[in-house]
Amino acid sequence: MLKHPLAVALCAALAVSALPAFAQTRGTANAAPAASAQVPADNPLFVESTLDLRYPRFDLIQDAHFGPAFDAGMAENLREVEAIANNPEAPTFENTIIAMEKSGEVLSRARTIFSSLNGTDTNDARKKIDADYAPKFAVHRDAIMLNPKLFARIDTLYKNVDSLGLDAEGKRLVERYHTMFVRAGANLTEAQKNEMRRINAESAKLGTTFSQNVLNEVNDSAVVVDTVEELDGMSEAQIAAAANEAKSRGLDGKYVITLLNTTGQPPLPQINNRELRERIHKASVARGSRGNQFDNTGVIAQILKLRAERANLMGYPNQATFILEDSTAGTVQAVNDMLGQLAPAAVANAKLEAAELQAMIDREQAAKGEPTFQLEPWDWAYYSEKVRQDKYSFDDAQLKPYFEMKNVLENGVFFAATKLYGITFKERTDLPKYHPDTWTYEVKNEDGSDLAIFIFDPYARGSKRGGAWMNSYVSQSELDGTLTVTANHQNIPKPQAGQPTLLTWDEVTTMFHEFGHSLHGMFSDVKYPFFSGTSVPRDFVEFPSQVNEMWADWPEILANYAKHYQTGAAMPAELLEKVQAAAKFNQGFATTEYLGSAMLDQYLHQLPADQLPDADEVMATEAAALKAAGLDYAPVPPRYRTPYFSHINGGYAAGYYAYIWSEVLDANTVQWIEQNGGLTRANGDRFRSTLLSRGGSKDAKQLFVDFTGHEPKIEPLLIKRGLAPDPKDAAQ
Numbered sequence: 080m081l082k083h084p085l086a087v088a089l090c091a092a093l094a095v096s097a098l099p100a101f102a103q104t105r106g107t108a109n110a111a112p113a114a115s116a117q118v119p120a121d122n123p124l125f126v127e128s129t130l131d132l133r134y135p136r137f138d139l140i141q142d143a144h145f146g147p148a149f150d151a152g153m154a155e156n157l158r159e160v161e162a163i164a165n166n167p168e169a170p171t172f173e174n175t176i177i178a179m180e181k182s183g184e185v186l187s188r189a190r191t192i193f194s195s196l197n198g199t200d201t202n203d204a205r206k207k208i209d210a211d212y213a214p215k216f217a218v219h220r221d222a223i224m225l226n227p228k229l230f231a232r233i234d235t236l237y238k239n240v241d242s243l244g245l246d247a248e249g250k251r252l253v254e255r256y257h258t259m260f261v262r263a264g265a266n267l268t269e270a271q272k273n274e275m276r277r278i279n280a281e282s283a284k285l286g287t288t289f290s291q292n293v294l295n296e297v298n299d300s301a302v303v304v305d306t307v308e309e310l311d312g313m314s315e316a317q318i319a320a321a322a323n324e325a326k327s328r329g330l331d332g333k334y335v336i337t338l339l340n341t342t343g344q345p346p347l348p349q350i351n352n353r354e355l356r357e358r359i360h361k362a363s364v365a366r367g368s369r370g371n372q373f374d375n376t377g378v379i380a381q382i383l384k385l386r387a388e389r390a391n392l393m394g395y396p397n398q399a400t401f402i403l404e405d406s407t408a409g410t411v412q413a414v415n416d417m418l419g420q421l422a423p424a425a426v427a428n429a430k431l432e433a434a435e436l437q438a439m440i441d442r443e444q445a446a447k448g449e450p451t452f453q454l455e456p457w458d459w460a461y462y463s464e465k466v467r468q469d470k471y472s473f474d475d476a477q478l479k480p481y482f483e484m485k486n487v488l489e490n491g492v493f494f495a496a497t498k499l500y501g502i503t504f505k506e507r508t509d510l511p512k513y514h515p516d517t518w519t520y521e522v523k524n525e526d527g528s529d530l531a532i533f534i535f536d537p538y539a540r541g542s543k544r545g546g547a548w549m550n551s552y553v554s555q556s557e558l559d560g561t562l563t564v565t566a567n568h569q570n571i572p573k574p575q576a577g578q579p580t581l582l583t584w585d586e587v588t589t590m591f592h593e594f595g596h597s598l599h600g601m602f603s604d605v606k607y608p609f610f611s612g613t614s615v616p617r618d619f620v621e622f623p624s625q626v627n628e629m630w631a632d633w634p635e636i637l638a639n640y641a642k643h644y645q646t647g648a649a650m651p652a653e654l655l656e657k658v659q660a661a662a663k664f665n666q667g668f669a670t671t672e673y674l675g676s677a678m679l680d681q682y683l684h685q686l687p688a689d690q691l692p693d694a695d696e697v698m699a700t701e702a703a704a705l706k707a708a709g710l711d712y713a714p715v716p717p718r719y720r721t722p723y724f725s726h727i728n729g730g731y732a733a734g735y736y737a738y739i740w741s742e743v744l745d746a747n748t749v750q751w752i753e754q755n756g757g758l759t760r761a762n763g764d765r766f767r768s769t770l771l772s773r774g775g776s777k778d779a780k781q782l783f784v785d786f787t788g789h790e791p792k793i794e795p796l797l798i799k800r801g802l803a804p805d806p807k808d809a810a811q
C-alpha cells in the first residue's frame with residue numbers, strides 16, 4: 080500500500096503520564112512544602128473530576144492551581160511512601176507494590192494535566208512553573224527511588240516473586256518495579272546516591288532550559304520578507320497568513336514566514352525565489368547555535384556530560400549502553416548494526432534522487448538561458464516537487480481539496496476504527512475545552528459501553544511545541560477503575576477565518592498515525608496503572624501507530640473520505656493511481672535525513688564522558704558523527720540538528736532509532752494483515768486482543784510474536800522504504 084514519500088510521521092507518544100507520579104522524569108526540588116500542603120477546597124486539581132471518565136475540569140483549572148497542587152501532591156506522596164517503607168509488617172505485594180501504585184493521586188493528576196497544557200498551549204506563567212518545578216520533581220523522584228527501606232521491601236518481593244502466588248501480570252509488575260528502582264540507583268552507596276541526586280536536579284533544570292530555548296528559537300527565527308514578489312509560488316491564503324503574522328508582530332506591510340521545528344520547512348517546495356529559499360533554510364539550521372540568549376550548544380554539552388556521569392555511576396561506559404539495556408533492541412551493537420545496514424542504501428538512493436534533481440536544474444536553467452548551479456539543501460524540496468510533477472504529473476495542491484480536515488478525521492480515521500474494531504464516535508460539545516480550536520468525542524464499544532474520550536487539537540500556534548503527539552489525561556486501569564481520556568496534537572497551519580482546512584497527504588497520514596497511539600491508549604485493558612496503554616518501551620511505542628497509517632489509503636477507507644470539499648466528488652481514480660505510483664519517490668532523502676539524526680543521537684550518547692564536546696565543539700562533533708556514519712551528504716542535512724533536537728532532550732535520548740526499529744515491526748505486521756484479509760473485524764479484534772489491549776503488561780517482543788506468529792524480519796521494511804526490490808513489482 081501507498082506510503083507518501085515524506086510520510087515519516089515522527090511523533091512522540093507521551094507515555095510518561097501512565098507512570099506513577101513519583102517515577103515521571105520530566106517536568107521536578109525541595110520536597111518539604113509544609114505550609115502549602117494544606118488542601119484548599121477550591122483547587123480543582125485536588126479532587127477527582129466528576130465529569131464523564133474523569134475528564135479534566137478545564138473550565139475550573141487555572142495556572143495558579145498548579146503550584147499548590149504540586150507542593151501538596153509531593154507532600155502527600157512522600158507521606159504515603161514513608162508509610163509504606165516504614166510499615167512494621169513484612170512486605171507483601173499488597174502493602175508495598177499495590178500501595179505504591181495507588182500513591183500520589185493528586186501529584187499524578189496535576190502533573191499529567193500540566194505537562195499536556197504546557198506542551199500544547201504554553202504561556203509565561205506555565206513556562207515559569209515548568210522551570211521552577213522541574214528540579215523539584217527530580218528531587219522528589221530521588222527521595223522515593225533512593226529510599227533504602229522502600230527498596231529493601233521491593234527487593235525482598237523480587238527475590239521471592241515465584242512464591243507470592245501472583246498471576247503473570249502481578250509477577251511482571253514486581254519485576255518491573257525492581258528494575259525501575261535499580262536503574263534509578265537504588266543499589267548505589269550513600270555517597271553515590273548524593274552524586275545521583277545532584278546530577279538529576281541539574282539535568283532537570285537544563286532540560287527545561289533546552290526545550291524553552293527550542294520554542295523561543297522557532298519563534299525568533301521566523302523569516303521577515305519585505306515584498307510580496309519574493310513570495311511568488313505561495314498560495315493566496317499562505318500569503319495572507321504571512322501578512323497577518325507580520326501584523327501580529329508589529330511589522331505591518333511585511334510578511335513573516337514562521338518555522339517548524341524540523342530542518343525542512345513547509346513552504347520550500349513552493350517558493351520560486353531561490354534567495355528566499357536559502358534564507359529560510361539557513362534560518363532553520365542555525366537555530367540554537369547562533370550565540371544569542373537562546374543558544375543551546377552549551378546546554379546540550381552539559382546535559383550530555385551529566386548523562387555520561389550518571390551512566391558511569393551506574394557502572395555503564397556511556398548513556399546509550401545504559402538506555403538500550405532496557406529496550407527491546409537490548410544493546411548498542413544491535414542498534415548500530417541496524418542503522419549501519421540502512422545507511423549506505425539510503426544515501427545511495429538519495430544520490431540517485433539528487434542526480435535527477437540536478438538534471439532538472441540544468442534543463443531549466445538552460446531553457447532560461449542562465450548558467451546552471453549546484454543543488455543545495457534549500458533546493459531539494461523545490462526541485463523534488465518539480466520532478467514529482469514531471470514524473471507523476473500531480474502535486475500536493477491537486478490532492479488537498481480532497482482532504483478537508485474534519486472530514487478526514489470523521490470519515491477516514493474514525494471510519495477505519497469502526498470497520499476494524501466496531502467502535503463508534505459522537506462529538507461532545509458539552510465538555511469544557513482548554514483551547515477553542517479543539518474537538519471532543521466520546522468513543523463507545525460496539526455493545527454501547529463507554530470506551531474513551533478523545534480530544535483532537537490539530538492547529539499550529541506559537542504556544543504549542545513542534546511536531547505531532549498523543550497524550551492521555553486519564554489512563555485506563557482496573558485498579559483505579561479508570562478508562563482513557565486521550566488527545567492528539569498536530570501542527571497544521573490554521574487557515575484564515577471562513578476558509579476550509581485542507582491537508583497535505585503527510586498531514587493525513589500523521590492524523591492516522593497519532594490516532595494509532597490513541598487506540599493503544601483507549602483499548603488498554605490492564606490491571607495496573609503502571610502497564611496502561613502506551614507504557615511500553617520507546618522502540619515499541621511507535622509500532623501500533625505506524626500500523627494505523629496503513630488505513631489512510633486502503634481503498635475502502637480512502638473512498639469514504641477522499642471527497643472534494645466543494646463538490647463532494649470522489650478523488651479521481653487516476654489521481655490516486657499517480658499518488659500510489661509515487662509511493663517510493665524521495666525515500667532516499669526521507670530515510671537519509673532521519674538516519675542522520677538517529678546516528679547523531681547514538682554517536683553523542685555512545686561517547687565516553689572524557690570525549691564529549693564542550694559548547695564550542697558541539698557543531699564540529701555533529702559533523703564528525705555524520706561523517707563517521709557515512710551520512711555527511713551535504714544536500715540532505717539531518718532532520719534535526721543537535722541544538723533543536725528535542726527528542727534527545729526528552730524521553731528519546733539514545734532512543735531516536737526507535738522510529739525505524741518500530742517500523743520493522745510495523746512493516747511485518749502490515750504484511751501479515753494484507754496477507755490475511757486486510758480490513759476486517761477479525762483482524763481488528765486480533766490486533767486489539769493480542770496487542771493493543773495489553774499495554775506494557777507483557778514482554779513487548781512477545782506481543783509482536785503473539786500477533787504475527789513469527790520473529791521480526793527486516794525485509795518488509797527494506798521493501799517498504801525502497802531499499803530492496805519489491806517482489807510484487809518483479810512479478811508484474
Ligand SMILES: [Zn+2]
Nearest residue numbers: 090091092624
Ligand atoms: Zn508516534
